[in-house]
Amino acid sequence: MSTQLQSPVESVTDMVEGLARAARAARAAQRQLAQLDAPAKEHALKLAAEALRGAEAEILAANALDMANGAANGLTPALLDRLKLTPERLAGVADAVAQVAALADPVGQVIDEAVRPNGMVLQRVRVPVGVIGIIYESRPNVTADAAALCVRSGNATILRGGTEAVHSNRAIHAALVRGLTQGGVPADAVQLMPTQDRAAVGAMLAAAGLIDMIVPRGGKSLVARVQADARVPVLAHLDGINHTFVHAAADAAMARAIALNAKMRRTGICGAMETLLIDATYPDPHGLVEPLIDAGCELRGDARACAIDPRIMAATDDDWDTEYLEAILAVAVVDGLDEALAHIAAHASGHTDAIVTDDQAVADRFLGEVDSAIVMHNASSQFADGGEFGLGAEIGIATGRLHARGPVALEGLTTYKWLVRGSGQVRP
Amino acid sequence: MSTQLQSPVESVTDMVEGLARAARAARAAQRQLAQLDAPAKEHALKLAAEALRGAEAEILAANALDMANGAANGLTPALLDRLKLTPERLAGVADAVAQVAALADPVGQVIDEAVRPNGMVLQRVRVPVGVIGIIYESRPNVTADAAALCVRSGNATILRGGTEAVHSNRAIHAALVRGLTQGGVPADAVQLMPTQDRAAVGAMLAAAGLIDMIVPRGGKSLVARVQADARVPVLAHLDGINHTFVHAAADAAMARAIALNAKMRRTGICGAMETLLIDATYPDPHGLVEPLIDAGCELRGDARACAIDPRIMAATDDDWDTEYLEAILAVAVVDGLDEALAHIAAHASGHTDAIVTDDQAVADRFLGEVDSAIVMHNASSQFADGGEFGLGAEIGIATGRLHARGPVALEGLTTYKWLVRGSGQVRP
Numbered sequence: 011m012s013t014q015l016q017s018p019v020e021s022v023t024d025m026v027e028g029l030a031r032a033a034r035a036a037r038a039a040q041r042q043l044a045q046l047d048a049p050a051k052e053h054a055l056k057l058a059a060e061a062l063r064g065a066e067a068e069i070l071a072a073n074a075l076d077m078a079n080g081a082a083n084g085l086t087p088a089l090l091d092r093l094k095l096t097p098e099r100l101a102g103v104a105d106a107v108a109q110v111a112a113l114a115d116p117v118g119q120v121i122d123e124a125v126r127p128n129g130m131v132l133q134r135v136r137v138p139v140g141v142i143g144i145i146y147e148s149r150p151n152v153t154a155d156a157a158a159l160c161v162r163s164g165n166a167t168i169l170r171g172g173t174e175a176v177h178s179n180r181a182i183h184a185a186l187v188r189g190l191t192q193g194g195v196p197a198d199a200v201q202l203m204p205t206q207d208r209a210a211v212g213a214m215l216a217a218a219g220l221i222d223m224i225v226p227r228g229g230k231s232l233v234a235r236v237q238a239d240a241r242v243p244v245l246a247h248l249d250g251i252n253h254t255f256v257h258a259a260a261d262a263a264m265a266r267a268i269a270l271n272a273k274m275r276r277t278g279i280c281g282a283m284e285t286l287l288i289d290a291t292y293p294d295p296h297g298l299v300e301p302l303i304d305a306g307c308e309l310r311g312d313a314r315a316c317a318i319d320p321r322i323m324a325a326t327d328d329d330w331d332t333e334y335l336e337a338i339l340a341v342a343v344v345d346g347l348d349e350a351l352a353h354i355a356a357h358a359s360g361h362t363d364a365i366v367t368d369d370q371a372v373a374d375r376f377l378g379e380v381d382s383a384i385v386m387h388n389a390s391s392q393f394a395d396g397g398e399f400g401l402g403a404e405i406g407i408a409t410g411r412l413h414a415r416g417p418v419a420l421e422g423l424t425t426y427k428w429l430v431r432g433s434g435q436v437r438p
Numbered sequence: 439m440s441t442q443l444q445s446p447v448e449s450v451t452d453m454v455e456g457l458a459r460a461a462r463a464a465r466a467a468q469r470q471l472a473q474l475d476a477p478a479k480e481h482a483l484k485l486a487a488e489a490l491r492g493a494e495a496e497i498l499a500a501n502a503l504d505m506a507n508g509a510a511n512g513l514t515p516a517l518l519d520r521l522k523l524t525p526e527r528l529a530g531v532a533d534a535v536a537q538v539a540a541l542a543d544p545v546g547q548v549i550d551e552a553v554r555p556n557g558m559v560l561q562r563v564r565v566p567v568g569v570i571g572i573i574y575e576s577r578p579n580v581t582a583d584a585a586a587l588c589v590r591s592g593n594a595t596i597l598r599g600g601t602e603a604v605h606s607n608r609a610i611h612a613a614l615v616r617g618l619t620q621g622g623v624p625a626d627a628v629q630l631m632p633t634q635d636r637a638a639v640g641a642m643l644a645a646a647g648l649i650d651m652i653v654p655r656g657g658k659s660l661v662a663r664v665q666a667d668a669r670v671p672v673l674a675h676l677d678g679i680n681h682t683f684v685h686a687a688a689d690a691a692m693a694r695a696i697a698l699n700a701k702m703r704r705t706g707i708c709g710a711m712e713t714l715l716i717d718a719t720y721p722d723p724h725g726l727v728e729p730l731i732d733a734g735c736e737l738r739g740d741a742r743a744c745a746i747d748p749r750i751m752a753a754t755d756d757d758w759d760t761e762y763l764e765a766i767l768a769v770a771v772v773d774g775l776d777e778a779l780a781h782i783a784a785h786a787s788g789h790t791d792a793i794v795t796d797d798q799a800v801a802d803r804f805l806g807e808v809d810s811a812i813v814m815h816n817a818s819s820q821f822a823d824g825g826e827f828g829l830g831a832e833i834g835i836a837t838g839r840l841h842a843r844g845p846v847a848l849e850g851l852t853t854y855k856w857l858v859r860g861s862g863q864v865r866p
Contacts (some may be wrong), residue, residue: 132827140809259578267862389858410671412671427809428815430815435816436818
């Protein structure tokens with residue numbers, strides 16, 4: 011490992027204290043940031059995008075150092091590709107920041123208001139969540155994306171990127187802060203954890219009251235660790251074990267197209283279908299599975315599914331609870347809507363589940379009874395995405411039940427407070 | 439301790455497994471409950487209220503047993519009073535359940551909707567949170583109140599009441615379930631933890647994924663333990679360290695009335711003022727503190743506050759961070775709005791903070807910059823209450839930043855899901 015990757019050895023106590031200092035500085039900066047109006051935040055983010063473009067040479071040089079270290083440390087080609095920045099990719103990072111700058115500002119929005127019989131006027135008004143921790147892996151673009159979303163919604167952020175991207179992240183962070191401070195955003199509103207020690211993540215996860223919310227962005231092991239250890243609320247999804255149920259009354263051409271798209275358009279995204287449920291009385295099950303097999307998808311079925319096509323291999327119990335994220339699909343034949351609902355209730359991860367049917371009453375029951383963040387009728391689960399939902403950039407997708415569910419964009423980075431305007435009312 | 443209070447000794451493992459079974463049964467029951475429409479839930483809750491009225495004799499007998507045990511165990515008169523049920527109090531409990539039955543149903547409400555360019559129709563629709571744990575102390579009415587709010591909002595609930603109220607809670611729970619099941623609510627939707635072992639609370643707090651949210655209702659030590667140990671999201675407030683800032687431009691009569699009411703109307707509620715901040719240039723500070731002193735309130739001030747009246751004693755550092763919940767008030771003199779904001783930022787617990795001023799610009803800054811669940815202008819902080827806010831019965835007041843803040847009523851017991859209605863859309 012290159013000496014540049016060494017951090018000064020810190021004790022865990024030092025780390026916890028350092029994080030507490032950083033978080034308090036972030037809180038103070040957030041209070042200033044919260045007073046900036048929408049045009050001021052937009053302007054500052056445009057300056058940040060410009061600063062990223064202006065720092066191309068130093069960011070690419072830093073990235074080259076990370077790439078060299080990564081290669082020396084034996085990172086896989088896939089990891090190196092995630093880590094790599096090119097002039098085009100960096101321009102894309104800057105463009106994304108500029109696009110976040112232009113998003114509508116949720117802060118200050120009045121959710122509802124009421125006048126009480128005693129004349130007090132009540133409003134619920136959106137305000138930033140506060141201090142948001144982002145814990146992520148090798149992609150250095152997250153540094154800019156996440157910071158931009160937090161700033162746009164008036165939040166301070168503490169970023170903790172992957173060790174392998176440390177130089178890239180520092181260079182991106184430095185450029186961002188240069189632009190943001192020119193626009194009046196306090197520097198402490200966007201902080202990059204200085205240490206690369208893994209214990210730093212532990213300190214963030216334990217920082218209840220100092221950090222208001224943590225968003226992990228990365229692979230399953232990162233998310234699992236964050237969810238298991240955090241004392242701070244976490245916005246995340248661990249799995250996207252998404253089902254598509256092709257009901258007896260589905261249009262066959264539509265069902266074929268949706269099943270193929272839901273699985274094969276991109277197999278590696280969290281909205282990809284992982285289990286296909288076929289109604290036992292659906293007239294053309296072979297026509298449904300054949301395009302998938304032809305497209306190179308491996309199918310693993312229960313006994314009745316295996317009878318549809320000899321190329322379907324037998325599933326094991328684990329298959330019903332597996333997020334493949336590749337060209338593998340579990341297939342079960344179920345007896346009607348109730349069995350489909352029971353299978354989904356038992357195995358879905360609460361991300362995105364879909365039904366294909368022309369029977370409106372069946373669709374309504376499915377939409378009503380499936381308890382996932384996103385429930386779809388006659389559409390591909392690959393649409394489970396903030397951009398596709400019209401939300402602009404998303405900070406992530408949440409499968410927890412509180413605060414925000416499904417694609418989380420700027421609104422999910424806000425909370426509300428109650429404003430009460432009186433004229434001297436006292437309570438009898 | 440009476441033998442009736444003994445529970446069979448259970449190992450912690452048994453307890454954890456027992457809770458997991460109970461929570462899974464609650465989840466299954468919740469899925470059935472979620473399918474009941476608003477009139478059905480209203481009807482079931484009215485039957486529950488009737489069942490409570492019909493079970494008066496057995497509930498009062500059970501309560502008499504708790505009272506006798508409590509007296510034998512040396513409970514304080516205050517605790518015994520909280521524990522005690524009378525025919526009038528029990529009628530009040532039943533009435534409260536009937537009132538919750540009549541509240542508007544948040545479930546199914548469409549938060550927003552959009553049609554995407556590809557024709558997909560998106561809706562965010564309110565749905566129940568799921569399984570809610572309620573951990574409470576001696577007041578047996580919480581058994582009925584909390585259960586009613588959960589049922590009304592389509593949630594299953596697992597109740598864990600105080601050991602001293604075990605017989606009362608069992609009798610109330612039995613009556614409730616009798617009424618609810620007559621109305622089609624599955625019995626497992628409202629469960630009372632059978633064991634009185636304190637480890638049962640630990641099992642609930644650890645039940646991430648089984649219980650979706652925990653609401654502690656009780657004193658500070660209960661809330662502190664729940665907040666410290668819970669792996670499940672908690673909706674609660676620990677402290678109500680509420681400030682009222684009397685600005686230089688406050689109307690003197692209004693300021694006097696609000697300060698007196700905010701502190702002395704009821705000193706023991708979480709919305710009571712605990713710190714009075716007086717602007718250094720406010721013209722009549724003595725007129726402000728005198729009615730409080732005359733009403734029997736002990737005032738503890740900083741040096742400038744002590745100079746207002748010799749009966750004000752010197753505050754210690756702890757006073758600025760103390761929720762007295764009695765006739766004691768901390769008083770500080772501050773130099774204008776900025777110092778008041780800084781004091782509040784440093785010491786408020788995020789519950790309810792208020793300003794009294796006739797200067798609209800100052801009020802607007804205060805409302806904008808104070809980062810508490812409730813921020814008031816020219817009104818008494820004693821209004822911090824779900825009923826006063828027109829929300830109907832509240833499950834509690836939350837000072838956390840996510841999901842729900844301030845008074846939490848039925849809406850705070852819901853979350854949302856995304857419904858996507860397509861016509862065969864696949865993602866390009």
